[in-house]
Amino acid sequence: MPRLSPGLLRYAHISNPLLRLLLPVCRDVESARNELRWLQDHAQRLAPPSHSSQTWQTRLQVMVRQRATGKPLQYILGTEYFGDLEIVCRPGVLIPRQDTAASVAHLAQILQSSDSLPSRLRVLDLCTGTGCIPLLLDHLLSHSRDPPELQLLGVDVSQKCVDLAEENKARCQARYTEFARADVIAGGSSQAPSLLALLQDRASPQWDVLTSNPPYISSHAFVHTTARSVRKFEPKLALVPPPAGVSEIPADGDLFYPKLLDVADHVQTQVALFEVADLSQALRVASLVRDKGSWEGVEIWRDEPGAKDDSFAHVAQTMGDLRILGRGNGRSVVCWRDQGATWLGRT
Numbered sequence: 348m349p350r351l352s353p354g355l356l357r358y359a360h361i362s363n364p365l366l367r368l369l370l371p372v373c374r375d376v377e378s379a380r381n382e383l384r385w386l387q388d389h390a391q392r393l394a395p396p397s398h399s400s401q402t403w404q405t406r407l408q409v410m411v412r413q414r415a416t417g418k419p420l421q422y423i424l425g426t427e428y429f430g431d432l433e434i435v436c437r438p439g440v441l442i443p444r445q446d447t448a449a450s451v452a453h454l455a456q457i458l459q460s461s462d463s464l465p466s467r468l469r470v471l472d473l474c475t476g477t478g479c480i481p482l483l484l485d486h487l488l489s490h491s492r493d494p495p496e497l498q499l500l501g502v503d504v505s506q507k508c509v510d511l512a513e514e515n516k517a518r519c520q521a522r523y524t525e526f527a528r529a530d531v532i533a534g535g536s537s538q539a540p541s542l543l544a545l546l547q548d549r550a551s552p553q554w555d556v557l558t559s560n561p562p563y564i565s566s567h568a569f570v571h572t573t574a575r576s577v578r579k580f581e582p583k584l585a586l587v588p589p590p591a592g593v594s595e596i597p598a599d600g601d602l603f604y605p606k607l608l609d610v611a612d613h614v615q616t617q618v619a620l621f622e623v624a625d626l627s628q629a630l631r632v633a634s635l636v637r638d639k640g641s642w643e644g645v646e647i648w649r650d651e652p653g654a655k656d657d658s659f660a661h662v663a664q665t666m667g668d669l670r671i672l673g674r675g676n677g678r679s680v681v682c683w684r685d686q687g688a689t690w691l692g693r694t
């Protein structure tokens with residue numbers, strides 16, 4: 348990372364000493380000015396504790412100092428946008444990412460434009476975190492022209508996540524989504540009930556659509572390529588799968604995907620969307636899907652799945668007839684079977 352010049356730092360200090368404090372994390376004056384403005388708005392909006400004489404200026408200074416340590420802005424402001432929804436964020440729960448929202452909104456758009464959706468659609472989101480994925484699907488699908496009867500369930504192993512997801516449900520006034528605590532990894536070491544036990548208690552065994560943005564960063568990549576602020580402030584539980592016992596396997600970030608595919612078979616899912624870290628992991632996950640033999644089709648979506656294909660030819664050489672849609676890095680693997688093919692228009 349290039350060093351900031353003393354001249355630039357001096358200029359920021361003269362403009363406003365708080366701008367100088369933000370500059371090293373924001374890296375340029377324009378971004379630092381934007382963040383300072385958002386933090387100031389937030390400090391002015393917050394009511395002071397009743398017994399305190401703290402002014403908004405003191406609150407702003409505290410926030411700027413927190414931000415200067417690398418603490419993500421979303422944990423200080425308390426929210427992040429995910430599509431049209433403003434989602435509450437809190438330390439201990441992963442901050443929702445725009446790339447995830449792009450895949451989820453794209454899936455919703457395809458499903459909305461299908462004229463063959465069943466009258467009742469059940470969506471299971473595993474590793475739900477803030478609950479952002481089912482809440483956005485609930486919001487988008489329930490506002491379609493002829494919405495199906497919806498039922499969505501978000502599951503996370505962490506009680507902190509489930510509590511925050513419930514809070515987000517109330518904030519977004521979501522009507523069709525529920526949250527529950529369970530461990531996706533059968534026999535996992537958490538105290539949470541197993542996912543299969545949770546699902547057994549539900550009336551119907553079938554979940555038509557399965558979504559998941561699981562922990563997918565390998566322990567090596569976590570140490571060597573993840574941004575410092577992510578390592579320092581976001582929960583490792585959300586990022587890196589637990590050691591598999593055979594953690595020498597090079598792609599230990601892939602641990603969740605075979606489990607998710609087993610769950611998808613168990614609950615007779617017809618469309619599944621799994622987020623991945625990049626194109627290499629997308630190709631490995633697409634291979635797992637094909638090896639499973641129970642899916643009719645699989646494709647890869649990039650960061651902007653609705654944008655025009657630009658490097659299809661390059662990857663087509665390594666993956667035969669695999670379709671890779673959109674622009675940017677590999678972001679999700681989407682697979683389908685039975686009615687799912689018609690819902691996605693992939694017949």
Ligand SMILES: C[S@@+](CC[C@H](N)C(=O)[O-])C[C@H]1O[C@@H](n2cnc3c(N)ncnc32)[C@H](O)[C@@H]1O
Pocket residue numbers: 440441442443444447473474475476477478479480502503504505508529530531532535560561562563584585586
């Ligand atoms: C990458 S985060 C995704 C959060 C959210 N879906 C999103 O897109 O922002 C992964 C989530 O998986 C949860 N998780 C980790 N291990 C789990 C397990 N064994 N069973 C269920 N959830 C798990 C973490 O608590 C975390 O919330």
